[in-house]
Amino acid sequence: MKIPYPVFIKRSEDYPKWLPTVTSVSAVVLAFVISGIILAATGANPFSVYSYFFRASFGSWGAFSDVIVKATPLLLIGLGCALAFRMRLWNIGAEGQFFVGAFLASAVVMVPLVNLDTTPRWAIIALMMVLGMVGGALYAFIPGFLKARLNINEIIITLMLNYIAVLWNNYWIFGKWSEAGFQMTKTFPRSAWLPRLADYAREIPAFSGLTLHAGIIFGLVAALIIYLIIYRSKWGYKITLIGDNPRAARYAGIDITRNTILVFMVSGALAGLAGMTEVSGTVHRLQERISTSYGFSGVIVAWLAKLNPFAVIVVSILFGALLVASREIQPSGISFLIQGITLFLVISSDVLLKYEIKWVRPAQEIAQ
Amino acid sequence: MAHHEPSLPYKDKLMTFSETPDAIPAVEMRDITLRFPGVLANDQVNFTLYPGEIHALLGENGAGKSTLMNVLTGLYKPQSGEIFIHGKKVSFNSPRDAIANGIGMVHQHFMLVESQTVTENILIGLDAPRFALNLKKFDHEISDLADQYGIHIDPTAKIWQLSVGEQQRVEILKILYRGANILIMDEPTAVLAPQEADELIETLKGMAAQGKSIAFISHKLAEVKQVADTLTVLRRGRATAERADLHNFTRETLATLMVGREVIFNLQKCDQEPGREVLRLEDVSAVNNKNLPALRNVDLSLNDGEILGIAGVAGNGQSELVEVITGLRPCSGHIWFEGKDIANKPPAFSISHGLAHIPEDRIGVGSAPNLSLTSNIIMKRYDQKPISHKWQLDYLAADNLADGLKDEYDIQAPSVQTQARKLSGGNLQKLILARELSSTPRMIVAMQPTRGLDVGAIESVQQLLLQQRELGCAVLLVSEDLDELLALSDRIAVMYEGHVIGLVCSRDFDINQIGLMMTGTLPEELSSEKAPSQVEDTRNTAKTSEGATPSEEAKPSVEDIPSDVIGSEVSTPTEDDPEAGSTEKERILRKVLGNKYDQRGEE
Numbered sequence: 001m002k003i004p005y006p007v008f009i010k011r012s013e014d015y016p017k018w019l020p021t022v023t024s025v026s027a028v029v030l031a032f033v034i035s036g037i038i039l040a041a042t043g044a045n046p047f048s049v050y051s052y053f054f055r056a057s058f059g060s061w062g063a064f065s066d067v068i069v070k071a072t073p074l075l076l077i078g079l080g081c082a083l084a085f086r087m088r089l090w091n092i093g094a095e096g097q098f099f100v101g102a103f104l105a106s107a108v109v110m111v112p113l114v115n116l117d118t119t120p121r122w123a124i125i126a127l128m129m130v131l132g133m134v135g136g137a138l139y140a141f142i143p144g145f146l147k148a149r150l151n152i153n154e155i156i157i158t159l160m161l162n163y164i165a166v167l168w169n170n171y172w173i174f175g176k177w178s179e180a181g182f183q184m185t186k187t188f189p190r191s192a193w194l195p196r197l198a199d200y201a202r203e204i205p206a207f208s209g210l211t212l213h214a215g216i217i218f219g220l221v222a223a224l225i226i227y228l229i230i231y232r233s234k235w236g237y238k239i240t241l242i243g244d245n246p247r248a249a250r251y252a253g254i255d256i257t258r259n260t261i262l263v264f265m266v267s268g269a270l271a272g273l274a275g276m277t278e279v280s281g282t283v284h285r286l287q288e289r290i291s292t293s294y295g296f297s298g299v300i301v302a303w304l305a306k307l308n309p310f311a312v313i314v315v316s317i318l319f320g321a322l323l324v325a326s327r328e329i330q331p332s333g334i335s336f337l338i339q340g341i342t343l344f345l346v347i348s349s350d351v352l353l354k355y356e357i358k359w360v361r362p363a364q365e366i367a368q
Numbered sequence: 369m370a371h372h373e374p375s376l377p378y379k380d381k382l383m384t385f386s387e388t389p390d391a392i393p394a395v396e397m398r399d400i401t402l403r404f405p406g407v408l409a410n411d412q413v414n415f416t417l418y419p420g421e422i423h424a425l426l427g428e429n430g431a432g433k434s435t436l437m438n439v440l441t442g443l444y445k446p447q448s449g450e451i452f453i454h455g456k457k458v459s460f461n462s463p464r465d466a467i468a469n470g471i472g473m474v475h476q477h478f479m480l481v482e483s484q485t486v487t488e489n490i491l492i493g494l495d496a497p498r499f500a501l502n503l504k505k506f507d508h509e510i511s512d513l514a515d516q517y518g519i520h521i522d523p524t525a526k527i528w529q530l531s532v533g534e535q536q537r538v539e540i541l542k543i544l545y546r547g548a549n550i551l552i553m554d555e556p557t558a559v560l561a562p563q564e565a566d567e568l569i570e571t572l573k574g575m576a577a578q579g580k581s582i583a584f585i586s587h588k589l590a591e592v593k594q595v596a597d598t599l600t601v602l603r604r605g606r607a608t609a610e611r612a613d614l615h616n617f618t619r620e621t622l623a624t625l626m627v628g629r630e631v632i633f634n635l636q637k638c639d640q641e642p643g644r645e646v647l648r649l650e651d652v653s654a655v656n657n658k659n660l661p662a663l664r665n666v667d668l669s670l671n672d673g674e675i676l677g678i679a680g681v682a683g684n685g686q687s688e689l690v691e692v693i694t695g696l697r698p699c700s701g702h703i704w705f706e707g708k709d710i711a712n713k714p715p716a717f718s719i720s721h722g723l724a725h726i727p728e729d730r731i732g733v734g735s736a737p738n739l740s741l742t743s744n745i746i747m748k749r750y751d752q753k754p755i756s757h758k759w760q761l762d763y764l765a766a767d768n769l770a771d772g773l774k775d776e777y778d779i780q781a782p783s784v785q786t787q788a789r790k791l792s793g794g795n796l797q798k799l800i801l802a803r804e805l806s807s808t809p810r811m812i813v814a815m816q817p818t819r820g821l822d823v824g825a826i827e828s829v830q831q832l833l834l835q836q837r838e839l840g841c842a843v844l845l846v847s848e849d850l851d852e853l854l855a856l857s858d859r860i861a862v863m864y865e866g867h868v869i870g871l872v873c874s875r876d877f878d879i880n881q882i883g884l885m886m887t888g889t890l891p892e893e894l895s896s897e898k899a900p901s902q903v904e905d906t907r908n909t910a911k912t913s914e915g916a917t918p919s920e921e922a923k924p925s926v927e928d929i930p931s932d933v934i935g936s937e938v939s940t941p942t943e944d945d946p947e948a949g950s951t952e953k954e955r956i957l958r959k960v961l962g963n964k965y966d967q968r969g970e971e
Contacts, residue, residue: 234761237750241743244736251696251725251733252747253716 015353020306023353027345028304028318034345035338049329056328057321065197065212069282071320073098073274073291075219077298078305078312079226080270085307086230087243087263093143093158094271095295096165097136101272102279103169104135106286109188110177121191128192128276129218136272137265139165144264148257154264162295173286184287194281215277220313222270227309239263271295292323300343392455394419394550394581395471400439400449409435410446411605415583417550422572422582424596424614426589426626432605433585437552440583441473442466453550472543473552476559478535482528486510486521490542514541518574532683533564540571551575552583557591561681561887569595589622601625637834642858643672646811646842647693652701652711653866654688662688663699664866670811670842675833677857678846681886685866686846687728690815693844694718694725706810719748722810726800726817728846730793734800737789741781742770744788745803777802778828794825801832811842818852830856850879864888 036046057067077094084091105128107113113131114124143157170183177185194213201208230236242249242256250256278290301319305311319339326335395417402410409432417423427433438444440451442460451458453469460466480489487506507523514521519537527535536556543551553572557565572595576582586592592599593614601609601622608625647670656662663685670676680686691697693705695715703711710718727733735744746755746766754765770784777798781791791799797817804812814833818826833856837843847853853860854877862870862885870885872878885891 232761232763233759234750234756235759237743237746237761240739241736241747244738245732247729247733248736248747251694251715251727253714253719255714255716 020353023349024304024306024346027349028342031338031342031345034341035334038337039334049334052329053321053325056325061206062209063324065210066324067317067320068212068216069320070323071316072213072215072219072281073278073294074298074301074316074319075216075313076222076270076274076277077294078301078316079219079222079309080267081299081302082305082307082309082312083226083230083239083270084263084267085302086236087239087259088246089144089147089260089263089267090155091140091143091158091264091267092155092296092299093140093161094267094274094298095291095293096158096162097139097268097271098275098278098291098295099162099165099169100139100275101132101136101269102275102286102290103165103172104272105129105132105276106177106185106188106279107131109192110172110185110286116189116191119191124192125194125280128280129273132272132276133269134272136268136270136275138268139272140264140268141261144261144268147264148260169286170288173288177286179285185285188280188284192280193284194277196281211282213277213281215281218273218277219316222273223309223313230309235259271298274298297323297339300339304342304346391418393417393452394421394454395440395583396452396455397436397440398450398452400436400446400451402435402439402444402446408605410439410449412449413600413602413605413607414610415440415600416611417581417583419549419581420576420579421598422576422584422596423611424584424586424592424599425602426586426592426599426622427602428587428626431602431626433602434554435605436602437473437554437583437585440466441471441552467546467548469550470548471550471552472546472548473554474536474539474543474556476554476556478539480527480535480538483526485524485526486530486538486541487523489527489538490545494546510541510545513544517544517571517578519571531564532559532681533561533568536560536568537571549579550581550583552585554585555587556584557586557588559682561883563883563887565591587626589626592622637856638838640673640838642674643840645669645671646706647844648702648704649693650702650704652689652692652699652703654692654697654699656688662866663692665701666866666868668861668868670844672842673837673840674858675837675843675845675856677853677860678844678863679850679853679860679882679886680848680863682848684863684886686863687815688866689863690725690728690813690844690846693813694723722808724804724807724809724812726797726804726812726814728815728819730796730800731789735788735796738787741774741779741784741786741788741791741799742766744799745770745773745784747803749807773802773806776806794821797821797825797829801829805832805836809836809841811844812836813844813846815846816848817845818847818849826852850882853882854879862886 032050036050039046039049055063057063077098080097081091081094108124108128108131109116114127116124139161140158142161143152143154146152146157147154173183173185179186194215196213197207197210201210228236230239238249238254238259241252242254242259246256274294275290278294279286283290297319301312301315305315322335322338326333329335393416395415397413397415399412399414400410401408401412413432413436415423415425415436425433425436435444439446439449440460442463442465445461451460453471458465458469460469481492484492485503487503487510490510491501491506510523511521514523514537519541521530521534521537521541525534527538530538536559540551551572556568560568569591572582572584584592584596586595596614598611599609599614600607600611603626647668649666649668652663652666653661654663666685666689668676678686678689688697692699692711693703695710695713695718698712701711702709705718705723706721708721710721710723731737736747742763743766746761746769749755750761750766755762755769757765767784773779774781774784779791779798779802780795788796788799801817812833817833818829821829830852833843833845845853845856858874860872860874860877860882861868862872862882864886865888869888870882870891872882881891
């Protein structure tokens with residue numbers, strides 16, 4: 001037989017509403033299949049690897065609680081990215097905003113900004129939250145301002161600011177706040193800890209040992225707020241309009257400068273809050289490795305969720321599970337392998353959505 | 369010849385064929401059918417072009433003219449049909465194949481490198497100068513080639529130094545240099561001033577006389593009669609006339625063939641005295657995107673219930689004028705709108721004071737293509753009741769508003785949830801008008817509001833603008849369509865290189881003068897000088913007589929001028945001898961106005 005008909009690739013932006021969801025889900029499934037093939041090629045049995053994966057993340061309440069703990073910062077950061085990406089602001093500086101948020105929240109304890117013995121716990125935590133968000137927001141103000149006023153590429157600025165934030169953090173944990181020369185601060189007093197399920201183990205024995213902390217509530221509330229902003233508010237309308245056509249938005253009298261800075265700051269505030277939950281809820285100190293590149297995974301989460309706040313919840317749990325499983329499995333890189341392949345496939349599926357591939361029978365043949 | 373079309377249902381509608389020369393046709397396209405998804409772009413179209421002939425391809429926007437020619441240049445492959453070049457059957461897979469067969473096309477949008485010279489642009493992509501480039505030698509070659517066809521160009525000039533008309537000559541030389549003997553001109557006069565268009569037509573005729581075959585795409589009836597010998601008319605992908613002899617047609621029949629129905633232009637413009645001043649520009653200057661002066665010390669004023677037309681060839685500061693008024697471009701000087709200086713104020717300021725803006729770029733500026741009709745409708749009033757509800761946006765109220773406007777302005781779309789980019793050009797413009805006009809503006813700034821629309825849509829847009837004028841709204845209308853300006857405006861300001869070089873009241877409208885001012889002739893010079901554009905070919909005059917009663921030669925009285933220009937007097941064909949119509953003014957009118965002038969004759 002001769003080679004099949006000529007292939008035509010046609011640009012077409014008309015697809016049913018459900019198609020993006022289907023492609024996202026298929027991208028995840030396909031990522032597992034491809035990773036499975038790679039695993040099989042290296043001699044492992046992919047099915048046993050995956051079942052182990054599943055047990056390690058969802059096999060017990062303890063494991064699931066760990067998954068949620070990992071998902072919390074991803075959720076907050078993913079939400080911030082989703083908001084910024086809606087306006088086509090490519091904030092990939094969540095990592096840096098996360099660190100600055102964690103730093104300012106820690107300052108409450110380490111300076112200390114309040115008397116830790118007399119101030120009530122709720123007030124300390126509230127102050128840490130506020131400072132965490134302020135830190136992230138101010139740090140995101142820099143690229144927002146530069147983008148809005150001088151049209152400097154935000155991708156480069158946010159990327160470079162990430163390094164500055166990490167090194168700034170290192171300065172404090174290696175130096176001034178270092179505990180006995182280790183690269184971490186002392187453990188925070190309990191009054192600066194976010195409430196955990198394990199704290200209530202005395203009343204409800206089933207909670208014993210569960211590390212799940214109140215940060216997830218912040219995440220869920222934030223998801224609801226971001227949802228309302230995007231789909232219900234006037235501000236969300238403006239953001240969507242600017243994202244779709246900034247020239248039309250400017251023509252309609254919308255202040256793009258102001259909104260660029262605002263969106264950046266909200267996005268940064270969410271990343272800063274994620275930093276706060278991590279130091280106050282999970283590790284209870286400021287240290288070098290508080291983030292396993294949450295800032296970058298958050299970008300992937302937002303993208304995979306197609307910038308829908310509720311989908312961000314689902315996807316961040318999935319990624320949380322991958323992170324937890326990677327602790328349990330050797331080499332741990334397999335989780336990142338799956339993450340990487342997933343992102344790759346999701347982005348390609350986005351491109352494919354815009355094209356239709358057709359095998360066209362030449363006209364003569366139809367006539368015959 | 370190859371017009372074997374026995375099975376066509378509309379065969380009886382096909383017009384008579386012109387006599388076919390005995391020579392072998394340079395191009396013969398038989399039964400070309402090309403289908404795009406949902407659109408039959410070409411339906412069994414025949415097109416034959418003989419050496420030394422100018423063959424016009426006439427049709428409305430979207431009739432399939434450019435598609436047919438793109439088949440000939442190898443850009444599209446037809447689903448069925450055959451192409452013969454000089455009697456030899458060919459099958460083009462790419463534009464390269466077409467060039468190898470001596471076919472070249474001058475597109476509407478030029479493909480030139482601004483920073484390079486004419487010669488360099490012509491040599492781009494050629495194998496000839498392999499390594500060392502002896503530009504001098506090629507400059508001579510190009511200049512000889514240009515002389516051969518009477519094209520005036522300096523081969524050493526850089527493209528950015530050239531006018532649009534000169535750039536077009538470079539494009540023509542480019543394909544001539546590649547050895548093309550079949551030239552396709554895609555609406556070549558659309559970008560030219562009337563005088564430049566005349567020059568181009570002379571050049572084309574000269575080339576045809578030297579044996580080149582030229583396909584001339586156009587939708588301007590008058591121009592077609594001036595330039596071509598034969599024509600093919602397309603309507604919605606089908607030929608309604610094939611190789612017809614132009615002399616057998618009146619412009620009325622041509623217009624009907626092209627549009628498919630009688631075109632009625634019946635704009636009712638009532639007489640009314642303008643009210644108080646709404647807008648005043650004082651000494652306004654601005655630069656364009658390249659930081660070059662685009663507006664120079666402009667003074668203008670605009671009153672209630674008045675339409676001020678801005679005439680000028682594209683790129684003489686009109687866009688910048690609109691942008692400074694609407695707050696999209698910084699400027700110096702003062703812009704007084706309703707007693708407030710809106711110069712350098714953000715767009716939101718003038719919007720809130722009742723300034724509506726119909727932008728030139730409907731897709732790039734006037735709409736958010738991926739958002740719904742509703743989202744596009746509420747662009748400027750999402751912050752007002754009932755859509756605004758504290759921090760929330762009431763999407764139900766917004767949909768209701770959009771639904772109402774969709775009906776009122778007859779926007780054809782499945783629903784208000786439809787994305788704006790799925791609307792046709794005319795419907796998108798109606799959407800923009802619905803948004804802008806429904807807010808009861810004090811002033812409307814409209815830039816090219818009818819460009820690219822079909823005849824029916826043009827009429828409704830123009831009527832809407834007149835309606836706003838009657839409601840007491842001030843309208844600033846920028847258009848390159850002089851006919852439109854004459855029909856709608858109370859006064860016309862002519863812009864040239866950023867200056868307002870002339871301001872004419874409707875009682876003094878003289879298309880001849882305005883046309884000359886558009887090319888930079890100052891009004892003072894005009895009074896002493898006779899119009900140079902009266903150079904004329906006589907071929908079209910015999911057939912094109914209409915309208916010009918002797919009284920029209922004289923200055924018409926104030927009250928009937930606007931309706932006069934578009935309406936009754938011109939459009940009632942007189943029984944007088946044809947000579948009455950071949951006055952100098954008539955001919956110039958026809959050239960400047962293009963097809964709409966002719967369509968008036970339909971009434």
